[in-house]
Amino acid sequence: MESSPDLDPNKDDLPLCANTNHMLVRHYVLDLAVYIQRKVIAGSIVLFLEPGLGSSKQCESGCASNTQDQSQVSTKHDINSPITPEHKRLIPPEEPPYLIGGMDVGSEDESEEFTLVLDCCDLVVSRVEELDVTTVLDLKKLDVNEQDVYAGLVQRLVSMPSSCWRTQHELYLQCSRSSNIVNTQPLQFHMDRWSLQIRKKGVRTPHDFPCAVRIWYETKPTGGSVRWTKDQDGRCCVYTMGSPINNRALFPCQEPPVAMSTWQACVRAPCDFTVLMSGENQAFPEPAETGFQQWDYYVTMPMPASTFTIAVGQWLEAEVKVTNYVDDKLSLPLDSGDEEYICSHMDYPCRFMVGPARVQTVIPHRVFAPSCHLQKAQDMVLPLLPLCLTAAHSVLGVHPFPRLDVLIVPSGFSSLGMASPHIVFLSQSVLTGERNLCGARLCHEIAHSWFGLAIGARDWTEEWISEGFATYLEDVFWSHVQKLGCREAEEQRQLKALLRWRRLSDELQNSEEELQVLRPNKENTGEVSESGASVVKHALNPEKPFMQVHYLKGYFLLKFLADQIGEEKFLQFFKVFVGKFHGQLILSQDFLQMLLDAFPAMSSQGIALETIFSDWLDTPEMPEWLRDECSEWLRTPAVQEVKGEVAKWIHFSGSGGKGSKRKRAGPKVNFKELNPEQLVLLLEFLLEECNLSASTLRLLQSTYNLQAQDAEVKHRWCELAVKHKHTAAYRDVELFLIHDQAMGVYLYGELMVQEDARQQALARRCLSIIKDDMDQSARTVVEEMIL
Ligand SMILES: [Zn+2]
Incomplete structure (x- = not known):
């Protein structure tokens, strides 16, 4: 990958190194312990791999095959990427494997060997080994006829239907705990600043590469995506703070968003600590080795590894004094199906298909905080949560995730909130004053369950897809919560629009033009190199986390579109869009084209994909519509x-x-x-x-x-x-x-x-x-x- 012309990061760009087109992680099993004194998380991770679509196909004309088209709508792919000599060496799977019985046949040249590249930094990796899953008895019961028994078993395991996910998880666990490794010789590995590269001697193709790999490692106290700090009571804690380098300093992984995978994690922490994670289950601690408790979490919905979140500290749970909501709809018979969903995503147990889940307005939720903020969290956050969840459900329909924890994070957290699946981090700054700031922020983070998580950006530079939508929906949800009348709601929205407009113009005057563009890759958006690697432009620019341009310009674009269509119809469209795209990754055009198709009248007003790109997404500065519109907000x-x-x-x-x-x-x-x-x-x-x-x-x-x-x-x-x-x-x-x-x-x-x-x-x-x-x-x- 060092030779790929696509990868020429300047110091502000983040490389996504993993060669997901060659090999794809389908499932991670993490087995970790948190050592508070040493500020280290240590243990192992097992990767269940499947050769990627780009690992075997090379059509006769010599063009690289389209390996990325998972969303089936976005048509941009890597047809333009150069064919590297390495690519030409890829061997079709039907050819006999070069490696027999672990003996090195013929090739002394390491550069001929296939390399599994994982995103990784600030980790100490001690050993990488190939698991022998053939000794897992239950797994052998999976009927396998293929000659290559070993690869066949793992392939069979990763492709089990979602209805059998419990069995599948049990088998993943058994495999990951297998003490048998193939050969006694560990796999070769090499680390550079951003990646971990793994090879097996003599193996030249992804198809011959091990499908179950265990990596023994530990994190570093100063690792770039694992934050060790003190909570507001002065006690040690650790959490993943949503750093631009995502989770690669927590575990070796495939960061490109197309690498959607499921995971299971067993985390041991000292007994007085609470382990919160982005798992779909509420974990209850079990006794582990002396002084430790064990927390088991998992997900069944494949998600990008960047959405994995953990927070370990002496958090306390705010108590629910009275049930201040009645989820009466749960007792209602299934509605007559006014929302018809067709799932277009990979197979997973999807809530959109489950009647009772669809009508659940309030999902189970809890609030955690350090003891000094517990009362405030209880008074402020806890009563707001069911209201915000109900509002979100009434606007967008089914909650994509079955539960939600909210954690008041340490004071050094750099934003007001951050959403991950099943868990929201909230800054203590929203706990003071009246409930407006806290409520609006909760609405914003809850909106991310749909935009940002259930529907993710396929190109991370198109951050507006999550932030612009969440900012827009935050107002919609929040007026629902306040039960405002139309006129009041409109006035409040206009006031907020004016405040955001002032913030945006201030930021546009004081930032680099390059950072003001919402679709920095323009027509090349979503493109990756032949291996699947790419770079995220400006991701490491230290100013970027403090910029709001994606939130604000994105929000104004949606407001502009809502003005053309009328809000009610616009929000109705959101529901349809969510129904179609949940569980998938999108590019800007997927949303915009579907909208333009649904409302053909817009084109007669001169609004087309190209004009939206040129006026809003591909250029810096203030879009023209906004320059005139603010005078109206001033008259509110x-x-x-x-x-x-x-x-x-x-x-x-x-x-x-x-x-x-x-x-x-x-x-x-x-x-x-x-x-x-x-x-x-x-x-x-x-x-x-x-x-x-x-x-x-x-x-x-x-x-x-x-x-x-x-x-x-x-x-x-x-x-x-x-x-x-x-x-x-x-x-x-x-x-x-x-x-x-x-x-x-x-x-x-x-x-x-x-x-x-x-x-x-x-x-x-x-x-x-x-x-x-x-x-x-x-x-x-x-x-x-x-x-
Ligand atoms: Zn679905």
């Missing part, structure tokens, strides 16, 4: 109300500055009550003022009780305090930087640019307090600003 009554209040404050400040007699009259101004989103806008407008008196800022603070508001409000308040050197609020700024790390990154920059000694000292002090707990890329960005 909720926004007008804010403007009225802003005028009062400016007047107050002006008069307050003039004389002390007038100043006393000031506090009698009648300020209207504003909701949290309005407050954010009010503070943003006030941020545009050059002069605001100290008494104005004091009154502002006490009028709205700003330090007790949600993190979005507090953020603007801190910006105001910094801008006007309002020393009375410096404590608020300090607390915000320490407790709201997901949002405070750019506040450091603002503290530094004013060249005020006291502000700079504050920034440095906060950094020194939290630097060890901070997210690595946040720390890099902040240190660059400060040092």
Whole structure:
């Protein structure tokens, strides 16, 4: 792969090295122990492999076969990829194997050998071995007639129908625990920065390569995707924080999203620790070796390895005091089938096909937090969850996943939330203030169950497919939860649109153009090299995690499309789209083309795939529609109300500055009550003022009780305090930087640019307090600003 012209990563690009076209992992069995003192996770992983479609086919004309077309709709594939000499050496399966009885026949040249490439970094691999599954008695019962007994057994195992998944999992487990290995000689392996390469001496083709491989390894305390840190109670914990390098520092895996696989994991941790994972079952700990408990999780739905998630800490579960919802629909007879689904995905036990699952509005859910946040999590998150889940179900239908855990993650977590199958990580920043921020964020993360997880992006650079959709749906779900009337809902949406528009224009002015494009690979999107490897553009750029352009521009594109069609029809279409594409990976055009086909009237308004690409997805800067549209949002009554209040404050400040007699009259101004989103806008407008008196800022603070508001409000308040050197609020700024790390990154920059000694000292002090707990890329960005 070193010679492939497709792979020329600059330092910001992440290589996805795995040669998924040659060999595909179908199932992982992880057997791991968490060693808190050493900050290491150690054990083994067994990979059940199947030769990829590209491993044997080479059509007569010499073109590489289309190996990737799993979604059956996206037509882009690797027909243009060059045929490397290595590819020409691939031997069709019907030819006799070159390796007999482990003896090296004929080939001394290692470069002739087939290499299994796995994505991997920061791991210490000690041994790689080929499992002998022929000794697993139950497996032998699977009727196999093929001559190649060994490969035949594993092939039979991985292709068992989903109705037999329990038997299949049991067999996977038995195989993975087999102590018998083929030959006593381990497989050869080599590691470089991003990958683990495995060979078997003399084996030249994927078809002759072992189908069950065990890798013994351990993680490193500073591994790039496994975060060891302290929770808010000061106790050690570890979690996968959704790093750009995904899970390759947790286990060797195939990262390209097309490598969808299932997994089972047995994780042992000290008895006082709770192991949460993205498995579909609620695991209950079983006693293991002294001082340890064992947690077993699994999934039956094949997913990209990047969605695997684990969090181990002394989390406590928030208690359900009263059942505040009645899932009455469960008792209803199956509806007459107004939602007809046809599953087009690989075979797995799909909830879309199960009557009771389809009408389940609220899936089982739990909330976990460190003890100091348990009460807040219980009061804030727990009552919201069933409401948000119900709203999501009423808009999109079937929950794709059977359960949900929510974990309040350590303060160094770099965003407000992150969704994985069956588990959502939530920042402590959503726990303060009114419920709006928390509720909207939960809606956002729940929306990812459909967009981002059940339907994933086939090309990771098209992040808008998950983030734009979740941002758009967050508003839809949240107005359902609040039971707003049409007019109120519309007003709230317009206010939010305006806030997002302001954020987007700010970001577009202050970022590299290259990072502003939603479909960076343009017409080459989804293409991979002959082996299946590719690079993810800009994935490692440290600024990228703090950019919102995919969320915001993506959201506005959907809003634009909804405006053309009408929201009701648009959301109805979402349901149909989900019905067709769940369990599959998509490219932008899969959604857009289906939409354009469903609403042919759009083309008469000049809206076509090409124009959407050129206006929205393939170019930087603000799309034209948005430039005009924001003036309408400014006229919304909720926004007008804010403007009225802003005028009062400016007047107050002006008069307050003039004389002390007038100043006393000031506090009698009648300020209207504003909701949290309005407050954010009010503070943003006030941020545009050059002069605001100290008494104005004091009154502002006490009028709205700003330090007790949600993190979005507090953020603007801190910006105001910094801008006007309002020393009375410096404590608020300090607390915000320490407790709201997901949002405070750019506040450091603002503290530094004013060249005020006291502000700079504050920034440095906060950094020194939290630097060890901070997210690595946040720390890099902040240190660059400060040092
Ligand atoms: Zn299905």
